[in-house]
Each structure stands twice: as structure tokens, then as C-alpha cells.
Amino acid sequence: MxxxxxxxxxxxxxxxxxxxxxxxxxxxxxxxxxxxxxxxxxxxxxxxxxxxxxxxxxxxxxxxxxxxxxxxxxxxxxxxxxxxxxxxxxxxxxxxxxxxxxxxxxxxxxxxxxxxxxxxxxxxxxxxxxxxxTPYELVTDVALVAAAIALGVAVRLSREARVHEAHAAEQRLQAERLRIARDLHDVVGHNLSVIALHSGVAAEAVGRDDDAARGALAHVREATSGTLRELRSTVRVLRGPVGGPPDAAAPDSASAEAPAPTGLAGVSTLVRSAQAAGLGIDVTLDVPPGLLDGAIDAAAYRIVQESLTNVLRHAAATHVAVSVRVTDGRLVLRVSDDGRGAGPGLVPGSGISGMRERVALLGGTLTTGDAPGGGFRVAADLPLRLETGDA
Structure with a gap:
């Protein structure tokens, strides 16, 4: 800007x-x-x-x-x-x-x-x-009329182009804000859920099993560090120029930190964090490296992250199955748990709404609801690569 x-x-x-x-x-x-x-x-x-x-x-x-x-x-x-x-x-x-x-x-x-x-x-x-x-007078009159009309049209088109450009820039800025809000919701929500669970474990273990309490507090410290890292990254983006490099005034310590994984390669970190909270997870990742566009890869990661966050928060589940495969030229993602399911009259929260918006922008579909055998299931179908004109 x-x-x-x-x-x-x-x-x-x-x-x-x-x-x-x-x-x-x-x-x-x-x-x-x-x-x-x-x-x-x-x-x-x-x-x-x-x-x-x-x-x-x-x-x-x-x-x-x-x-x-x-x-x-x-x-x-x-x-x-x-x-x-x-x-x-x-x-x-x-x-x-x-x-x-x-x-x-x-x-x-x-x-x-x-x-x-x-x-x-x-x-x-x-x-x-x-x-x-005289021919001179006729040509002069015609030229003056044509020039006046042409100049008026040119000024109007130029003004409309500037207005259109301003509207487009505003739309891009709004889309970037929504993207940041979704990512921040996903990351902070997941990490806070992990922190809450391990804090409960530590509180129960203090005085009875100090090793378990120390392990739980270590997970809390790790999740807290991840949240702070994500917040610093977001602040750098917000402080920097739109579409430009991060703000040069950002602290060196923040810029030196390794960025949090935002693709399917980071799913293993999510799984370890959830397993440490006592959740059993089976993971199937069958996606060849380099096959996905960066935006698709990041979206798949966020969907898994938000799905696991919802399981930890609401499902009262003991087991989750995560499957990410390439089928018929599409990325098919499933996250199913054995918890209590959606229940009647449950209104989807902002997390599910954010996932649905993210998937729709990329040209995919997302369905959520009770699984046939019990529990809750999130199913996403995404293209492998963005085509021209996709958001």
C-alpha cells in the first residue's frame, strides 16, 4: 500500500x-x-x-x-x-x-x-x-468536437479505473485479513486446547506423579511457545506493508525463529501434541511430495489442525483416524473420531465455518457431521493444484 x-x-x-x-x-x-x-x-x-x-x-x-x-x-x-x-x-x-x-x-x-x-x-x-x-474551418470544428468528447470519455474511464483499482485493493486487503483471522483462530485454538488439557493433567499429577506433571508442563511450554511464535509472525505481517516484506522494525529474535509448519509435513507435530494429551490417532498420509500447490497444502494442514482441536475440545473421544490421500486427481481428506458426535441442534462454530470458507475459496467441498458408526467426521475434497482464476 x-x-x-x-x-x-x-x-x-x-x-x-x-x-x-x-x-x-x-x-x-x-x-x-x-x-x-x-x-x-x-x-x-x-x-x-x-x-x-x-x-x-x-x-x-x-x-x-x-x-x-x-x-x-x-x-x-x-x-x-x-x-x-x-x-x-x-x-x-x-x-x-x-x-x-x-x-x-x-x-x-x-x-x-x-x-x-x-x-x-x-x-x-x-x-x-x-x-x-472553408475546409480548414470544417476540419477545425470537427477536431474540436471530437477532441472534447474523447477527452471527457478518457477522463471518466481513468477515474473509473482508479475507483475499480481501489475497490480491488480493498477486497484483497479484506481477503488477507480473513485469511490471517482463520489461521490465527486455527493455531491459537489448537494450542490453547492442548494447553488446557495438559494443565489439567499437571494439576492432577502434582504431588502424586511429579514426572507426569513435569511432562505435562513441558507440553504446555511447547504449545505456549508455538502460540507466541505464531502471534509474532502475525504481528509482523500486520505491521508490514500489504504485499511487501515484513516490518523491518520487528524484533530480531522473532525473525530468527523457525516458522511453524503450515503444510502436510507439519501434521506429525499436530499428531504428537494430540497424542501427548491422551488421544489415540491413526494417520494415513499418501500424498507424493511436490504434488500439491502451497495453498492446497496449507489448507489441508489447517483442516487437520482445526479438526483435532475440535476433537480435543468437544468430542470426548479416545481415538481419531486421519486420512489424506490422492484419489482420482483430487486430494481427499478425512478426520473421524469415536466421540459423542454433533448431537441434535448443534450449530457449527467459527472453526467449521472457517474451514468451509477456506475450502470453497480453493474450489473444493467440505462436509461435516455424525459418522455412520458413531462419532464425528470432517471430509474435504480439494484440487491438487490451483487453476487460473481460483482464489
């Missing part, structure tokens, strides 16, 4: 309109004054029209079509009163530009065509040399 000082400040639209209106009035007045026969054609009325053309610009945002129509009619009236020639297109340049800029391109094209057509007709049938149409 660019630094605020690098973002250009938006000019007040009223300032822009006033500047454009003054420029319009000044240009028309200069053209009037430059007429060779100014004494006869450039009376106060002509300059009043110049001021009027500029004043109309001030209303361009609120009523672009009205400004366009009134400007074209004013041009016709101006020439009917036989004031100094100023070109048919010049007084309408600002109105044509404004209409195109404000999504009235069709009106701008129609008005420009009308101006050129009327000018061409009357200059063609004129009876004096002054009224005769």
Missing part, C-alpha cells in the same frame, strides 16, 4: 469547475476581441455571451444535459445576432467535454453533430465571402 504522502490529493470539484468556466469565458472573449471587424461585431452583448458560456460550466455536474442543450442553443442565438465569429464548436467545448465525462456521451455526440451540421449548412448556402465554408 503506498504511503499516504505518495497518494495524490483530490482537487475540490468546485475549484475545477470555476477554473474551467473562467478559461471558457476568457478564450471566447479573446476570440471575439481578435475579430478584424471587432468594432462592428464585438459589442457588449458578444462579451456577455462569453461570460454566459463560462457561467454555464459551473452547472455542468448537476445538469450536464441541460448545460449542453442551453450551450448549443446559445451558440445559435449568438450567430443569429451576427456577433463576431467564434467558431461553432469552440463555445461548446466545455459542455461537450463535461457531458462525455459525466456519462452523457450520446448527448455529447448528438450535440456536436448538430453544431457541425448547422454550421456546414448555413456556411454552404451563404451569399457573402465571409459566410463561405
Amino acid at each position: 503506498p504511503h499516504p504522502s505518495a497518494v495524490p490529493q483530490t482537487v475540490d470539484p468546485r475549484v475545477t469547475d470555476i477554473a474551467l468556466g473562467l478559461a471558457m469565458a476568457l478564450v471566447v472573449a479573446v476570440v471575439i476581441a481578435a475579430d478584424p471587424d471587432a468594432l462592428r461585431h464585438a459589442g457588449p452583448g458578444a462579451y456577455l455571451f462569453a461570460v454566459g458560456f463560462g457561467a454555464l460550466v459551473l452547472l455542468r455536474r448537476r445538469a450536464p444535459r441541460t448545460v449542453l442543450v442551453v450551450t448549443v442553443l446559445a451558440v445559435f442565438v449568438y450567430y443569429t445576432l451576427q456577433f463576431a465569429p467564434i467558431g461553432m464548436a469552440l463555445p461548446a467545448v466545455a459542455a461537450l467535454y463535461s457531458a462525455a465525462e459525466l456519462r452523457r456521451t450520446g448527448w455529447a455526440i448528438g450535440a456536436g453533430t448538430a453544431l457541425i451540421a448547422v454550421s456546414t449548412y448555413y456556411r454552404t448556402v451563404g451569399n457573402t465571402p465571409e459566410e463561405a465554408l
Whole structure:
């Protein structure tokens, strides 16, 4: 994300309109004054029209079509009163530009065509040399009309592109926040569940089995270190620029720590932690190395992590079976326990909702519910690699 000082400040639209209106009035007045026969054609009325053309610009945002129509009619009236020639297109340049800029391109094209057509007709049938149409004047009018409309369209498209880019950046930022929230929920929830279980074991073992108490406290210390490591990593991401490297101001000790495993290679660590809490686990990992995209690999790890966390927290289970296989070109993941199951009326928590969102973003499916033989089962089906266009 660019630094605020690098973002250009938006000019007040009223300032822009006033500047454009003054420029319009000044240009028309200069053209009037430059007429060779100014004494006869450039009376106060002509300059009043110049001021009027500029004043109309001030209303361009609120009523672009009205400004366009009134400007074209004013041009016709101006020439009917036989004031100094100023070109048919010049007084309408600002109105044509404004209409195109404000999504009235069709009106701008129609008005420009009308101006050129009327000018061409009357200059063609004129009876004096002054009224005769020259190719230079025709080309100039057409070029002014086309340039004004094209510039208006270009400014509008550029502005819309910037707005679209800003919205896209906001969506990317929101997606990154959701990803961080899911990962933090998974890691902290799992480690706190392990800490709670081993703390209970240590409390019961103190004074009766000091070795067991020390072992339980060692697991608590390990889980606590993992949680702190994950929190430090998350803080570095949040403090650093979006899409950029971590914040250079982060403590060296944190950056020197090895990152926690976030792929299927880290499942063994999850299993050891759960086994130390007294849970029996059978694991089947049949995924060749390098077969999965990083995002798929990380998602599979998080699903196993959250599933084991839910077992430790809620299932009252003694045994869990974890199976991750490649079947028919898909990654098939199953986590089943022998606990009490979901129970009637159970509302899925944020952990299951987070897993479902994660899997859906990657183009997979996730189902949860009571297993046929009792207990609870989490089943995920994921692609092996992300295709173009996947989140």
C-alpha cells in the first residue's frame, strides 16, 4: 500500500469547475476581441455571451444535459445576432467535454453533430465571402468536437479505473485479513486446547506423579511457545506493508525463529501434541511430495489442525483416524473420531465455518457431521493444484 504522502490529493470539484468556466469565458472573449471587424461585431452583448458560456460550466455536474442543450442553443442565438465569429464548436467545448465525462456521451455526440451540421449548412448556402465554408474551418470544428468528447470519455474511464483499482485493493486487503483471522483462530485454538488439557493433567499429577506433571508442563511450554511464535509472525505481517516484506522494525529474535509448519509435513507435530494429551490417532498420509500447490497444502494442514482441536475440545473421544490421500486427481481428506458426535441442534462454530470458507475459496467441498458408526467426521475434497482464476 503506498504511503499516504505518495497518494495524490483530490482537487475540490468546485475549484475545477470555476477554473474551467473562467478559461471558457476568457478564450471566447479573446476570440471575439481578435475579430478584424471587432468594432462592428464585438459589442457588449458578444462579451456577455462569453461570460454566459463560462457561467454555464459551473452547472455542468448537476445538469450536464441541460448545460449542453442551453450551450448549443446559445451558440445559435449568438450567430443569429451576427456577433463576431467564434467558431461553432469552440463555445461548446466545455459542455461537450463535461457531458462525455459525466456519462452523457450520446448527448455529447448528438450535440456536436448538430453544431457541425448547422454550421456546414448555413456556411454552404451563404451569399457573402465571409459566410463561405472553408475546409480548414470544417476540419477545425470537427477536431474540436471530437477532441472534447474523447477527452471527457478518457477522463471518466481513468477515474473509473482508479475507483475499480481501489475497490480491488480493498477486497484483497479484506481477503488477507480473513485469511490471517482463520489461521490465527486455527493455531491459537489448537494450542490453547492442548494447553488446557495438559494443565489439567499437571494439576492432577502434582504431588502424586511429579514426572507426569513435569511432562505435562513441558507440553504446555511447547504449545505456549508455538502460540507466541505464531502471534509474532502475525504481528509482523500486520505491521508490514500489504504485499511487501515484513516490518523491518520487528524484533530480531522473532525473525530468527523457525516458522511453524503450515503444510502436510507439519501434521506429525499436530499428531504428537494430540497424542501427548491422551488421544489415540491413526494417520494415513499418501500424498507424493511436490504434488500439491502451497495453498492446497496449507489448507489441508489447517483442516487437520482445526479438526483435532475440535476433537480435543468437544468430542470426548479416545481415538481419531486421519486420512489424506490422492484419489482420482483430487486430494481427499478425512478426520473421524469415536466421540459423542454433533448431537441434535448443534450449530457449527467459527472453526467449521472457517474451514468451509477456506475450502470453497480453493474450489473444493467440505462436509461435516455424525459418522455412520458413531462419532464425528470432517471430509474435504480439494484440487491438487490451483487453476487460473481460483482464489
